[in-house]
Amino acid sequence: MAFTQKVSRSLLTLALMAALANLAWAHGNVTPQPVDTTGLKALGEIWVTENPYRADKALYDKAVEIGEPGYESNCAACHGLHAVSGGMAPDLRELDAGKAGDEWYIGLTRRGIMRNGVSKMPAYEGTVSQEAMWAIRSYIETRQH
Numbered sequence: 001m002a003f004t005q006k007v008s009r010s011l012l013t014l015a016l017m018a019a020l021a022n023l024a025w026a027h028g029n030v031t032p033q034p035v036d037t038t039g040l041k042a043l044g045e046i047w048v049t050e051n052p053y054r055a056d057k058a059l060y061d062k063a064v065e066i067g068e069p070g071y072e073s074n075c076a077a078c079h080g081l082h083a084v085s086g087g088m089a090p091d092l093r094e095l096d097a098g099k100a101g102d103e104w105y106i107g108l109t110r111r112g113i114m115r116n117g118v119s120k121m122p123a124y125e126g127t128v129s130q131e132a133m134w135a136i137r138s139y140i141e142t143r144q145h
Contacts, residue, residue, distance in 0.1 A: 033074050034129075039066070040066060047130055050099045051141075053135070060138055064135070064138045067135035071083065078121070079092050095140065106134075109128075110133070111125065
């Protein structure tokens with residue numbers, strides 16, 4: 001291979017790597033998408049800190065059904081398809097089960113994560129309803145190890 005072809009390939013490889021690095025740095029640059037929660041019990045204005053759908057199997061199953069597309073449209077870009085992380089963001093299958101995991105999840109999901117003035121995860125409160133956030137949590141629970 002001629003020297004100029006090697007240089008051209010090297011430059012192309014570097015340009016591709018730079019473009020991919022820019023995508024990785026874009027983490028957290030996600031616009032929250034609303035989720036249709038038709039069929040779920042309305043939760044009201046006061047935020048709960050424990051998954052309210054877990055106690056009723058039929059309601060929980062409906063929440064999981066709603067939570068899967070909600071997750072895919074709001075979370076998968078960073079946390080991975082079907083809640084399987086590719087390493088860019090935490091693997092949500094590792095969340096603690098039950099109330100401890102619920103409190104952590106809802107707190108961060110509502111408020112987002114900022115580090116050094118940079119959004120690492122957008123705040124979903126105000127765009128994604130409480131019902132949708134708990135539906136997404138229900139779906140994530142079905143994916144846990």
